[in-house]
Amino acid sequence: MTPIDHEQITSTTESPQGESQLATNLAEREHIEIDLLLEGMHRLYGYDFRNYARASLTRRIWHHVHSEKLGSISALQERVLHDRSCFERLVQNLSIxxxxxxxxxxxxxxxxxxxxxxxxxxxxxxxxxxxxxTGEEVYSMAILLHEEGLLDKARIYATDMNNRSLQQAREGVFGIERMQLYTKNYLEAGGTRSFSEYYTARYQSVIFQPFLRKHIIFAEHNLATDRSFNEFNVILCRNVMIYFDDKLRERVHGLFHESLSRFGILVLGSKESMQFTGYSDSYEPLDRMEKVYRKIN
Incomplete structure (x- = not known):
């Protein structure tokens, strides 16, 4: 048996080529660990993050590894698969x-x-x-429709994969410290009344009026795995798909196309577009700047 030359190993790992190979090995190991974590979450809990944009996902996973005081993604996988509360904390972290x-x-x-x-x-x-x-834009839409005289004939479906966020949205309770910003936004958005009419202040929080919540249905829905559940005149999905890879983004566009009525309106986020999707010919821009599209076929 040829003895191991420790000096040769040391010189290799300290050389630029050795450092490059070590970095490649670490990156490959990280990729495998993340794949196994995401596969386990999907198979055990039904949550599918496998087609989320990998760079952002990796940052958030490592953040959670550190918040759980663990040393590796493999250690996080073990805890997630055996401790549902850890899994729920991770989901909260991945869907900030x-x-x-x-x-x-x-x-x-x-x-x-x-x-x-x-x-x-x-x-x-x-x-x-x-x-x-957590529902802030949903209540914004309810207020807008109320001021335009349309709320009584409207039903707003508000969905998310994060149960904790949905629970806060259902309660309609938000921190009072943000009301100054929200009032400014409301006025700039064309609000026609006093914004304070829509909520009641309680200590350090505000609760929005029940007549707004009466027209909203909150439900869990995962864009990565769930199907269409109704036909809609308007779908808003703003700055959500920036966290998806091309495959998942195409799936979600298919879901929206199936769910929109003819001449229905699709509202995307400022960093999103219909370009380079398989559905770009199915829409016409209603407002290019604001990423608002109307379904034409």
Missing amino acids: PVTEMFRDPHLFRMFREKVVPLLRTYPYIRIWHAGCS
């Missing part, structure tokens, strides 16, 4: 809610000007907020 009332006010102003006149022609209106997070 980023939202606010009347976010991007110019979009809501455009919605009043260009979409509301179309909705007036319908006897009944169904709107789907896909990936609604």
